[in-house]
Amino acid sequence: xxxxxxxxxxxxxxxxxxxxxxxxxxxxxxxxxxxxxxxxxxxxxxxxxxxxxxxxxxxxxxxxxxxxxxxxxxxxxxxxxxxxxxxxxxxxxxxxxxxxxxxxxxxxxxxxxxxxxxxxxxxxxxxxxxxxxxxxxxxxxxxxxxxxxxxxxxxxxxxxxxxxxxxxxxxxxxxxxxxxxxxxxxxxxxxxxxxxxxxxxxxxxxxxxxxxxxxxxxxxxxxxxxxxxxxxxxxxxxxxxxxxxxxxxxxxxxxxxxxxxxxxxxxxxxxxxxxxxxxxxxx
Amino acid sequence: xxxxxxxxxxxxxxxxxxxxxxxxxxxxxxxxxxxxxxxxxxxxxxxxxxxxxxxxxxxxxxxxxxxxxxxxxxxxxxxxxxxxxxxxxxxxxxxxxxxxxxxxxxxxxxxxxxxxxxxxxxxxxxxxxxxxxxxxxxxxxxxxxxxxxxxxxxxxxxxxxxxxxxxxxxxxxxxxxxxxxxxxxxxxxxxxxxxxxxxxxxxxxxxxxxxxxxxxxxxxxxxxxxxxxxxxxxxxxxxxxxxxxxxxxxxxxxxxxxxxxxxxxxxxxxxxxxxxxxxxxxxxxxxxxxxxxxxxxxxxxxxx
Amino acid sequence: xxxxxxxxxxxxxxxxxxxxxxxxxxxxxxxxxxxxxxxxxxxxxxxxxxxxxxxxxxxxxxxxxxxxxxxxxxxxxxxxxxxxxxxxxxxxxxxxxxxxxxxxxxxxxxxxxxxxxxxxxxxxxxxxxxxxxxxxxxxxxxxxxxxxxxxxxxxxxxxxxxxxxxxxxxxxxxxxxxxxxxxxxxxxxxxxxxxxxxxxxxxxxxxxxxxxxxxxxxxxxxxxxxxxxxxxxxxxxxxxxxxxxxxxxxxxxxxxxxxxxxxxxxxxxxxxxxxxxxxxxxxxxxxxxxxxxxxxxxxxxxxxxxxxxxxxxxxxxxxxxxx
Numbered sequence: 001x002x003x004x005x006x007x008x009x010x011x012x013x014x015x016x017x018x019x020x021x022x023x024x025x026x027x028x029x030x031x032x033x034x035x036x037x038x039x040x041x042x043x044x045x046x047x048x049x050x051x052x053x054x055x056x057x058x059x060x061x062x063x064x065x066x067x068x069x070x071x072x073x074x075x076x077x078x079x080x081x082x083x084x085x086x087x088x089x090x091x092x093x094x095x096x097x098x099x100x101x102x103x104x105x106x107x108x109x110x111x112x113x114x115x116x117x118x119x120x121x122x123x124x125x126x127x128x129x130x131x132x133x134x135x136x137x138x139x140x141x142x143x144x145x146x147x148x149x150x151x152x153x154x155x156x157x158x159x160x161x162x163x164x165x166x167x168x169x170x171x172x173x174x175x176x177x178x179x180x181x182x183x184x185x186x187x188x189x190x191x192x193x194x195x196x197x198x199x200x201x202x203x204x205x206x207x208x209x210x211x212x213x214x215x216x217x218x219x220x221x222x223x224x225x226x227x228x229x230x231x232x233x234x235x236x237x238x239x240x241x242x243x244x245x246x247x248x249x250x251x252x253x254x255x256x257x258x259x260x261x262x263x264x265x266x267x268x269x270x271x272x273x274x275x276x277x278x279x280x281x282x283x
Numbered sequence: 284x285x286x287x288x289x290x291x292x293x294x295x296x297x298x299x300x301x302x303x304x305x306x307x308x309x310x311x312x313x314x315x316x317x318x319x320x321x322x323x324x325x326x327x328x329x330x331x332x333x334x335x336x337x338x339x340x341x342x343x344x345x346x347x348x349x350x351x352x353x354x355x356x357x358x359x360x361x362x363x364x365x366x367x368x369x370x371x372x373x374x375x376x377x378x379x380x381x382x383x384x385x386x387x388x389x390x391x392x393x394x395x396x397x398x399x400x401x402x403x404x405x406x407x408x409x410x411x412x413x414x415x416x417x418x419x420x421x422x423x424x425x426x427x428x429x430x431x432x433x434x435x436x437x438x439x440x441x442x443x444x445x446x447x448x449x450x451x452x453x454x455x456x457x458x459x460x461x462x463x464x465x466x467x468x469x470x471x472x473x474x475x476x477x478x479x480x481x482x483x484x485x486x487x488x489x490x491x492x493x494x495x496x497x498x499x500x501x502x503x504x505x506x507x508x509x510x511x512x513x514x515x516x517x518x519x520x521x522x523x524x525x526x527x528x529x530x531x532x533x534x535x536x537x538x539x540x541x542x543x544x545x546x547x548x549x550x551x552x553x554x555x556x557x558x559x560x561x562x563x564x565x566x567x568x569x570x571x572x573x574x575x576x577x578x579x580x581x582x583x584x585x586x587x
Numbered sequence: 588x589x590x591x592x593x594x595x596x597x598x599x600x601x602x603x604x605x606x607x608x609x610x611x612x613x614x615x616x617x618x619x620x621x622x623x624x625x626x627x628x629x630x631x632x633x634x635x636x637x638x639x640x641x642x643x644x645x646x647x648x649x650x651x652x653x654x655x656x657x658x659x660x661x662x663x664x665x666x667x668x669x670x671x672x673x674x675x676x677x678x679x680x681x682x683x684x685x686x687x688x689x690x691x692x693x694x695x696x697x698x699x700x701x702x703x704x705x706x707x708x709x710x711x712x713x714x715x716x717x718x719x720x721x722x723x724x725x726x727x728x729x730x731x732x733x734x735x736x737x738x739x740x741x742x743x744x745x746x747x748x749x750x751x752x753x754x755x756x757x758x759x760x761x762x763x764x765x766x767x768x769x770x771x772x773x774x775x776x777x778x779x780x781x782x783x784x785x786x787x788x789x790x791x792x793x794x795x796x797x798x799x800x801x802x803x804x805x806x807x808x809x810x811x812x813x814x815x816x817x818x819x820x821x822x823x824x825x826x827x828x829x830x831x832x833x834x835x836x837x838x839x840x841x842x843x844x845x846x847x848x849x850x851x852x853x854x855x856x857x858x859x860x861x862x863x864x865x866x867x868x869x870x871x872x873x874x875x876x877x878x879x880x881x882x883x884x885x886x887x888x889x890x891x892x893x894x895x896x897x898x899x900x901x902x903x904x905x906x907x908x909x910x
Contacts (some may be wrong), residue, residue, distance in 0.1 A: 213528075504694050
């Protein structure tokens, strides 16, 4: 298939997918291979990487950094992906309805959506943590809310544009039900945009979870979140910087891989962006 | 003009609604300071009396109006942990955050827009590849980690700059740069793609055919069209700066609104949370409003 | 045609140079435009007529397109060899150009007035009031009824017809000798088309301008042009006076084109389409590029490429022309 061949030639998509596969494998299989991440041995603290039994060294409490990192990856993935899936489903539905039905319904939805969208994710999460207490739940709620409205906004815009197109007008004239037009005619056309967006929002979710856990408002000990590991290691930067460097690099690679996938998908799937790029090469 | 007016009105209404929502959320969740103020041995009746004294038995709307009345007169209550008057803390915190956020916004646009333009003008050369890769990496690196690396390198190891705190011009450099990294990356990206998209427009060919110089075409006409997405971005940036300032101020020990809010949340210091979160909601909303007005003014279609 | 041409294209080829591909899209164009005439270039879309026109002012997308051989002589200079700055001074001031889609051809962020006055300033130093005066005159000359009002308007406030008139005014402000009009009426309503064409004709007569009119519309050619060149697959296949080519077409492609135009009151009952497809520029047949679709093929057509030769009052690229 033509799309598949183009996908294989897309460097960003290929490199992003390889990185993402490695990350997901680590998150899924790693915790099972690397043993108990809670094992402490205060005599074996601050070990550098490649010490026997401690592939990536140990932290202040003598816990295996590698074992903790893979669990951190798992938590991060679960939060980011599950939140994004929910945001995509709910956001797409809201955007479809608002964009297609228009009128007062659209005005109300848009007002609320635009307003929430104006708020930075981190602030929303801090407010959520302030009202329901620190932990993964406020992070999930905040990321979910902000990403949902972000997707709803874009989908609404797309649908507004598409509903003037001939194929939708024809479907309406042909007497198809609104439900059928929404699901059979509009949905397939906005899927590429939603797909591209959702990969960016997985990245947003990873960063948000890590940032909040870093300042102590996200995952609570003993759950080893990557952001929290960076935070715990910061006091020992001179002694053994790996304690925060390793989880930091892991977060970076995770975010990088999904953004690369997002960029790759954008070039691959969104014809308008492609033509914009191609047009740019002509005077 | 009509658009701007209706934007202002709807923003004010939403501001009212959201401040009420934030107020209610925090008050319901634990903003009831009874537990914090009364000894654990206090009886239920005593607690009830205390609640009555400070007005917690009133309906939420009434509490909100009372709070807003106090808010306007500058009576913001006391911190639960330090017992300091919040109004006396606020001025300094706000000033510090304005310094940090303002310099970050300046850095983002003074660095990001030119870099994006350079990448667009030198497209498909190593310069473009370099700038674009930098921006992809800049968006992927978590800024709290960047902050740690920056402190480790420039403060602890090289001793060039202070690691934070508030000691004049030098101490703002590291936090402002870290706070700007993601914004620069995003601005580069948006500027570059907007410039490229506009360079490909038909009107550029017309300008060339009329004998306009390349420099004039890029720096006046193409840039002018590309400013619209950049202006929208600026509005969002205000929000992003506020959001990430929470993290960055905490790391660098920058005594601003972000740091005090995060600490307050960690210590469940509700009066402090209440005031500073409302403040940030106002700032973000006004930032969005300003960007939307700017966008309207910069776009002839909307201005007319 | 004994006078010296204003602009002369000699053996001009424009090609595409990509990573793996390299071929000419426009080949060996010989074309002259003289003082005070309208020369039409006719052909189907994709025949290279627009590219030929764009390459005169160096406006073709470069890269990947580039001029691969030949010369464009204007005022004793070869425009393919001059510096970018020298070429810029020619654009708009000596040779101006208008385009097919006027609605997207005007910068949306600036008023008509700003656009016109800064186009004047691109070539000469003038005071604000002098520039405004020229702009008003040119808007009026382009057939705009209320120049003062249009002066302060933004492109989105203009209709297609008014936009094209503003484009014409923009082309006139520096008083060029030649106007290249690339499908100027294609995107417009029929009534507006006629007005714009009349205006072009008036400009030729009033200002003594020469106009190179690119079009696929033979009706347009018949109503305004003095001479015409017919292009097919990047080459000129027939060139001569409009009267001549219309009354005695010699190339089978030209007759095909004329046969494909509906004419009111003519005797022909049915339109005669040209059968077959245009070969693509990266895959041209060895001999004549029209041979596959031609009804007058002789054996040589499949072997050699015909040259453009004088025959009667016109020049034709064919081994077996009519008459």
